[in-house]
Amino acid sequence: MSCNSDQPDMNRRGFLGKTVVAATAAVVAPGIMLTVAKASSEEGASSAVRWGMLIDTNKCADGCSACVDACNKENGIDLMQRPEGQADEMWNAQRPQWVRKVKLRDKQTGEVSNLPMMCQHCEHPPCVDVCPTGASFKRADGIVMVDRHTCIGCRYCMMACPYKARSFIHQDVAEQLTGAPRGKGCVESCNLCAGRIDAGNSTTACQDACNRDGHQAILFGDLKNPDSEIAKALKTESSHQIRADLELNTGVRYTNI
Amino acid sequence: MDRLTGIKRFAGVLVGGALLLFTTGAISETAVTEGSKAAGLDTCVAPTADIRRNHMDYLKHDRDLTVRKGIRETQYSLAECVECHAEKDDSGAYKPVNAEGQFCSSCHNYVAVSLSCFQCHRKTPELKSGSDTAMNQGGDFNVESLGLLQSLDKPVSLSRDELVRLHATVKGD
Numbered sequence A: 001m002s003c004n005s006d007q008p009d010m011n012r013r014g015f016l017g018k019t020v021v022a023a024t025a026a027v028v029a030p031g032i033m034l035t036v037a038k039a040s041s042e043e044g045a046s047s048a049v050r051w052g053m054l055i056d057t058n059k060c061a062d063g064c065s066a067c068v069d070a071c072n073k074e075n076g077i078d079l080m081q082r083p084e085g086q087a088d089e090m091w092n093a094q095r096p097q098w099v100r101k102v103k104l105r106d107k108q109t110g111e112v113s114n115l116p117m118m119c120q121h122c123e124h125p126p127c128v129d130v131c132p133t134g135a136s137f138k139r140a141d142g143i144v145m146v147d148r149h150t151c152i153g154c155r156y157c158m159m160a161c162p163y164k165a166r167s168f169i170h171q172d173v174a175e176q177l178t179g180a181p182r183g184k185g186c187v188e189s190c191n192l193c194a195g196r197i198d199a200g201n202s203t204t205a206c207q208d209a210c211n212r213d214g215h216q217a218i219l220f221g222d223l224k225n226p227d228s229e230i231a232k233a234l235k236t237e238s239s240h241q242i243r244a245d246l247e248l249n250t251g252v253r254y255t256n257i
Numbered sequence B: 001m002d003r004l005t006g007i008k009r010f011a012g013v014l015v016g017g018a019l020l021l022f023t024t025g026a027i028s029e030t031a032v033t034e035g036s037k038a039a040g041l042d043t044c045v046a047p048t049a050d051i052r053r054n055h056m057d058y059l060k061h062d063r064d065l066t067v068r069k070g071i072r073e074t075q076y077s078l079a080e081c082v083e084c085h086a087e088k089d090d091s092g093a094y095k096p097v098n099a100e101g102q103f104c105s106s107c108h109n110y111v112a113v114s115l116s117c118f119q120c121h122r123k124t125p126e127l128k129s130g131s132d133t134a135m136n137q138g139g140d141f142n143v144e145s146l147g148l149l150q151s152l153d154k155p156v157s158l159s160r161d162e163l164v165r166l167h168a169t170v171k172g173d
């Protein structure tokens, strides 16, 4: 199995299909657990898709934080309480942030652009390369995330990420959402609303919020499907990867910067 | 190593079972709390004895499916344990499943196993309309003898076949 290519390997898929049929027919040997996955998300993440985003910085409004707020709500980040007696500065530096607003100024012309910055869902993610436990991983559909069950909190991935996309949880967490577990000692970052996507949604929380506020700066979709809105937009507009020089082939791209 | 843990666990279950049978009154026959959804159901997502013995393996297996592969609708899920086993207090609010005397902690305290799931996972159901996931019916087990609410008058009696199935992972490793 190759880690570098996320093109679907049709031979392998065919083979797997047959194996599954064979396995169902066979008597289950002792020691092998067999669980039943229901039809709707039975197949899970598929390498036939690659999720990505296209962000139009011209449409991203100065001072708007709709996407950040929506993300905090969707992923239960707003449920976190400031530890007693912690200073503002420390709290703001340490609380998790999956998406943040970044303002860029062209030094020569003074032109200012705004953009939301989150995990770029690199095809070749440095955070995955450096993780000593395999906790930082890329799903078949291109979503990069942390498996908290195996994360040991070493924070190598935070060092390796060129986009400062990851946060470490420094404190005990009293309340979480069912779909967004969180606890002291693990690293986390934007997962492109994996739970929503797995449930069959086609938009992320930030995109919905941005649209609701009338900006339409964020477009989420399948980069591999030539008929998807995002693939069409990428084909017609000139877009950029941030730090394209690192050749990470990011799944999040920007226009008009 | 694996085999040893398997044997130890098996022994643990036997000893635990024996203790349970000899102790009358001190320990209730079931950890299912009144006022939880589970109390009104005939059976768990698998026969109770199976779940008691193997839930940790099932949960671990299916969490990997969910986190790593994005397969959400698995037969076993911690969220579903919480959904069914959280008890409501008098004001109608849910008690955390890991609170003293509640479903998860009552057994884990009894067997002195520390429970770290809820350092990260939510301890109460989310207040939204019920989900229909993962409540698959178990196989062709004798629900009478394996039901949730076992009593001392009707101790668990397993056929050899059932025992083998319940302890499939022990035998295999």
Ligand code: SF4
Pocket: A118, A119, A120, A121, A122, A125, A126, A127, A128, A144, A160, A161, A162, A163, A164, A165, A166, A189, A248
């Ligand atoms: S942006 Fe950072 S966290 Fe996201 S995949 Fe790339 S290196 Fe990993």
Ligand code: SF4
Pocket: A127, A130, A131, A132, A133, A134, A135, A136, A146, A150, A151, A152, A153, A154, A155, A156, A157, A158, A186, A187
């Ligand atoms: S902090 Fe966790 S995810 Fe990041 S490199 Fe260390 S073990 Fe891996």
